Amino acid sequence: MSVGKVNFTKAEREKLAELLWLLNWISVVTGAILLGMGLFLKVEIQTWQEVMSEQGVLFVPHMLITTGLAACGINFLGGKICLDCADTNKFLRWKLVMMPYVICTFFFTACILAGALMCYSIRSQLEESLFLGLRHSMRYYKDTDTPGRCYLKRTLDLLQIQFQCCGNTGYQDWFQVQWISSRYLDLRSMAVVDRLRNNVEGKFLMDSVPFSCCSPLSPRPCIQQQLSRPLAHFNFDQQSQHLNLWRKGCRQALLDHYTGIMQSISLIVLLIWLFELLVLTGVRYLQTAMENVIRLGDPESESEGWILENSLAETARSNFNIIKNLGKCYQVDNDPNINVPAVMAEQEIQSDQVQVQRMG
Amino acid sequence: MPFMVVKFDLQKRVRLAQGLWMLYWTSVLAGIVLFSLGIFFKIELRKRSEIMNNSESHLVPNLLILLSLVACGINAFGGKMCHDSLDPQKFTKMKPALKPFFALSCGLVALLLLQVLLCVLMQFSVYLTLAEGLQFALRFYKDTDTPGRCYMKRTLDMTQIEFRCCGNNNFRDWFELQWISNRYLDMSNDLVKDRVLSNVEGKYLMDSVPFSCCNPGSPRPCIQHHLTNNTAHYDYDHRTEELNIWTRGCREAVFSYYSSIMTSIGAIVIGVIILETADMAGLKYLSTALETMADPENPECESEGWLLEKGVKETLGDMIGKLKTLGRANQVEEGGDAPEATT
Numbered sequence: 187m188s189v190g191k192v193n194f195t196k197a198e199r200e201k202l203a204e205l206l207w208l209l210n211w212i213s214v215v216t217g218a219i220l221l222g223m224g225l226f227l228k229v230e231i232q233t234w235q236e237v238m239s240e241q242g243v244l245f246v247p248h249m250l251i252t253t254g255l256a257a258c259g260i261n262f263l264g265g266k267i268c269l270d271c272a273d274t275n276k277f278l279r280w281k282l283v284m285m286p287y288v289i290c291t292f293f294f295t296a297c298i299l300a301g302a303l304m305c306y307s308i309r310s311q312l313e314e315s316l317f318l319g320l321r322h323s324m325r326y327y328k329d330t331d332t333p334g335r336c337y338l339k340r341t342l343d344l345l346q347i348q349f350q351c352c353g354n355t356g357y358q359d360w361f362q363v364q365w366i367s368s369r370y371l372d373l374r375s376m377a378v379v380d381r382l383r384n385n386v387e388g389k390f391l392m393d394s395v396p397f398s399c400c401s402p403l404s405p406r407p408c409i410q411q412q413l414s415r416p417l418a419h420f421n422f423d424q425q426s427q428h429l430n431l432w433r434k435g436c437r438q439a440l441l442d443h444y445t446g447i448m449q450s451i452s453l454i455v456l457l458i459w460l461f462e463l464l465v466l467t468g469v470r471y472l473q474t475a476m477e478n479v480i481r482l483g484d485p486e487s488e489s490e491g492w493i494l495e496n497s498l499a500e501t502a503r504s505n506f507n508i509i510k511n512l513g514k515c516y517q518v519d520n521d522p523n524i525n526v527p528a529v530m531a532e533q534e535i536q537s538d539q540v541q542v543q544r545m546g
Numbered sequence: 547m548p549f550m551v552v553k554f555d556l557q558k559r560v561r562l563a564q565g566l567w568m569l570y571w572t573s574v575l576a577g578i579v580l581f582s583l584g585i586f587f588k589i590e591l592r593k594r595s596e597i598m599n600n601s602e603s604h605l606v607p608n609l610l611i612l613l614s615l616v617a618c619g620i621n622a623f624g625g626k627m628c629h630d631s632l633d634p635q636k637f638t639k640m641k642p643a644l645k646p647f648f649a650l651s652c653g654l655v656a657l658l659l660l661q662v663l664l665c666v667l668m669q670f671s672v673y674l675t676l677a678e679g680l681q682f683a684l685r686f687y688k689d690t691d692t693p694g695r696c697y698m699k700r701t702l703d704m705t706q707i708e709f710r711c712c713g714n715n716n717f718r719d720w721f722e723l724q725w726i727s728n729r730y731l732d733m734s735n736d737l738v739k740d741r742v743l744s745n746v747e748g749k750y751l752m753d754s755v756p757f758s759c760c761n762p763g764s765p766r767p768c769i770q771h772h773l774t775n776n777t778a779h780y781d782y783d784h785r786t787e788e789l790n791i792w793t794r795g796c797r798e799a800v801f802s803y804y805s806s807i808m809t810s811i812g813a814i815v816i817g818v819i820i821l822e823t824a825d826m827a828g829l830k831y832l833s834t835a836l837e838t839m840a841d842p843e844n845p846e847c848e849s850e851g852w853l854l855e856k857g858v859k860e861t862l863g864d865m866i867g868k869l870k871t872l873g874r875a876n877q878v879e880e881g882g883d884a885p886e887a888t889t
Contacts, residue, residue, distance in 0.1 A: 330765035343762030347707060370766045372780035397757040397768040402703030405690035406730045408757045420732035 188492035194475045195488050202475075203272035206468045210265035213465055216458045217257025220298075223451050224250030230447060234440065236341045239318035246308055246448070249301050250455070256294055257462070264291070264469060274485040277476045284473045291466050298459045305452035309445055316437045320354045327396070328367040343398040351439035352399035352432040357413070359435075364389040365396060395431060404429040467493065548852035549861075554835040556846050562835070563632050566828040570625035573825055576818050577618035583811055584610035590807065594800065596701045598672075598679035606661075606668050606808065610815075613657055617818070620654055623647070624825060628832065634845075637836055644833050651826050658819045665812035672804050676797050680714040687756070688727040703758040711799035712759035712792040717773075719795075724749040725756060755791060764789040827853060 194202065228247035235241065267287065270276035323342050329335045346352055353359035371378050371390055382388050393414040400408035409430055412418040416427060475491035482489060494501045554562070588607035595602055624647070630636035683702050689695045706712055713719035731738050731750055742750050753774045760768035769790050772778035835851035854861045 336765075339765070340763045347762070366767050367765075370780055397760040397770070398762060400757040402700050402707070402758060405696075405699065405727075407726050410757070419730075420735075421730055 187497050188490075189494040189496075189498060190471075191490055191492045192471060193488055194471075194491050196486055199472070199475055199479070199489070200272045202468065202472050203268050206268035206271075206465065206472060207265050209461075209465050209468065210261045210268055213261035213462060214258050214265070216461060217254050217261055219254075220250055220257055220455065220458060221254030223454065224248070224254055227447060227451060230444070234341075234345065236338060237319045237323045237345060237436070237440070238312075238315045239322060240315050243308060243312050243315060243444075246301075246304055249297075249304065250451070253294075253297055253301050257298075257458075260287075260291055260294055261465070263287070264465070268469065268472065271472050271476055274476070274479060278480070281477070281480070284477075288466070288470055288473055291462075291469065295459060295462045295466055298455060298462060302452045302455040302459060305448040305455070308448065309441070312444060313437070313441055316440055317354065320437055324354065324359060324363050324365065327363070327365045330367065331369070343396065345436060345440075346396070346398035346432065349434075349436060349439040349443065350401070350432050351434045351436035352395060353435055354437050355435040356433070357395050357399055357431050360395045360399070361391060361393050361414070364391060366390060366392075399431045401429060401432050404431075406430070547857055548850070549854035549857055551850050551852045552831060552835075553848060554831075554851050555848050559832070559835055559849070560632060562828065562832050563628050566825070566832060567625050567628040569821070569825055569828060570621045570628060573621040573818070573821050574618050574625065576821055577614045577621060580614035580617065580814065580818060581611060583814065584608075584614060587807055587811065590804070594701075594705065596679075596698060597683045597705055597796075597800070598675045599682050601679070602675050603668065603671055606664055606811070609657075609661055609664065610811065613654070613661060617654060617658075617822070620647075620650055621822075621825065624651075624829060627829070631832055631836060641833075641837075644829075648826065648830070651822065655819055655822050655826075658815055658822070662812045662815050662819070665808045665815070669801075669805050669808055672808075673797075673801050676801055676804075677714070680797050680800075684714060684719055684725070685723055687723075687725045690727065691729070703756065705796060705800065706756070706758040706792070709796060709799040709803065710761075710792050711794045711796035712755060713795055714797050715795040716793060717755050717759055717791055720755045720759070721751065721753050721774075724751060726750060726752075759791040761789055761792055764791075766790070 224247045227250065228244065231238075231243055231247065264287070267280050267284070270280060323338055326332070326335045326338050327342055328339070330339050368390070373379065373382075378390065381392070382390055385391055392411070394411040395413065397408070397410060400410065404426070406426055409419055409422065409426075413431075416422045422430075470493055471491040473491075474493075474495075475489050478489035478491070479485060479487065496504070584607045587610070588604060591598075591602050591604060591607065627640055627643075627647070630640055683698055686692070686695045686698045687702055688699070690699050728750070731742075733739065733742075738750065741752070742748055745751055752771070754771035755773065757768070757770060760770065769779055769782065769787075773791075774784050776783055830853055831851040835849045837849075838851070839847055839849045856864070
């Protein structure tokens with residue numbers, strides 16, 4: 187009882203081969219699209235990698251890139267095979283390769299699905315990485331003279347301007363770090379010294395934010411200093427306070443940005459996966475049909491094609507048996523070709539068991 | 547004596563027709579590229595029309611869009627003509643359309659040349675419009691409560707951030723006008739009153755700039771206020787400090803952006819002109835080669851193709867003569883009518 191049995195005439199086989207050739211070439215294009223999407227995601231992540239604490243997220247674009255390249259290669263080969271399959275003589279060339287090719291394509295298709303699902307699951311890891319990375323960046327914002335961190339200030343400023351965000355969770359995060367370098371603080375001034383002595387760690391903390399937090403949408407010129415005392419500024423009401431700075435935290439802004447990109451990518455990858463599955467099914471039918479034609483001996487006759495020769499349960503059982511027997515190749519079974527006398531056979535069996543024990 | 551004669555046999559004619567068909571369809575693609583460039587330029591002008599006082603001239607993009615559509619149409623028709631030319635019946639039907647088609651193509655090339663000229667000359671207009679528009683923009687920066695100017699602050703801030711510039715000529719333009727609205731000034735404060743009374747027009751002038759002038763690449767946090775006062779900030783010399791705020795003026799920055807767009811458009815239009823000229827030359831060769839076939843029934847025969855039937859000077863002379871007679875046609879008729887009227 188086969189799974190998905192279909193009868194194919196010679197003409198139908200040839201049409202199937204041609205159709206699969208075309209579909210394989212379209213799959214090469216979709217493989218290139220996968221590659222392009224992987225590269226795009228990699229570039230996007232690397233642009234802002236300074237504010238991410240670890241690069242684990244890069245696993246996703248790398249997977250997309252390798253899958254895309256594999257797709258191009260496998261489908262290119264598949265196109266060549268399918269073109270040859272229309273003719274029984276040429277098929278003989280590929281006979282031995284077909285089964286491994288189908289198995290390979292099956293696993294590769296599973297990889298594509300894994301890639302698509304991974305895009306959804308990476309969100310929590312990304313959030314953690316962004317939280318730690320942004321905290322780290324804000325702490326080292328002032329260190330523009332330390333090698334390795336000189337451009338952190340510029341990166342963080344450009345990030346806040348481009349993504350319209352301020353701080354990690356909100357603008358109050360800037361109140362907790364010293365973001366003005368001691369090089370630009372007049373340490374002889376009493377006001378500065380007081381503020382430094384004001385807290386345990388000797389940091390110059392203020393209730394002010396960098397200029398990149400300012401929102402151009404505000405109707406009044408930006409107020410950056412003394413943000414926790416609205417009365418210090420003339421006519422600084424609730425509305426003005428709301429519009430003055432960017433309200434969103436940069437972690438949320440970046441998370442939304444990357445989640446949006448990855449959701450669109452995973453949707454496209456799922457569609458590509460469905461397409462590959464279709465191609466795989468077609469190739470399997472073609473393979474079984476051609477093999478049956480050769481078995482029947484007459485190239486002009488009808489043949490059957492199927493997905494699985496026996497039912498799902500039987501195929502699973504036979505595969506499991508194959509795997510089990512892989513380890514037993516050194517045992518001498520009851521081989522009917524060996525002439526063993528009955529008494530000797532019993533002794534032989536005992537010595538076999540001893541052998542098994544030794545090897546076990 | 548024909549100008550630039552080339553001999554054609556059947557294979558050469560077929561190859562010429564096929565090559566010319568591809569060339570015409572490439573020209574259609576080029577026309578589509580020109581169309582999208584025109585739309586892009588128009589959108590860019592519209593996006594920033596607020597800092598140009600809404601008085602910028604849309605002549606260049608409008609003409610470009612029109613010419614690109616005309617070019618697409620003419621080239622598509624030319625491609626169709628090439629496709630039909632190898633069939634003798636269709637060719638005889640199409641022969642009368644050739645002369646007007648050539649005239650149209652010449653007209654298109656002339657207009658494209660005009661477009662290139664405009665791309666170069668209109669840059670001056672853009673510069674002047676920008677200078678005037680930015681002056682108004684800076685003056686109306688504080689008027690976020692006046693209808694029609696509410697978004698000037700936002701537009702100017704975003705322009706300064708995007709183009710990395712400050713003020714009209716440079717950042718000192720901000721010192722000469724009041725960019726903080728009176729709504730946010732505490733008029734009961736003595737300092738504020740002093741400052742307002744210290745100048746003739748009663749404006750609150752300061753030596754400070756808006757936050758959008760700040761340079762993120764500066765190693766120190768941005769200094770926006772008291773820019774010319776060295777003692778107001780620790781370790782600060784306004785004469786040597788270059789990285790704190792953008793030093794370029796917005797007029798120069800925005801103009802160089804538009805100038806580069808217009809120059810690239812001009813260069814691409816020159817490319818399209820060359821393509822169109824090649825198309826016309828090819829079509830002239832093809833049509834003359836097909837017309838001069840000794841035996842129209844036998845496709846295998848040889849023929850000649852040329853660019854001009856007579857030499858260059860003679861053709862020019864003929865054209866000038868025709869233009870002159872166009873003007874004299876009325877005179878001859880009057881002379882003929884006058885004796886009839888008397889009799």
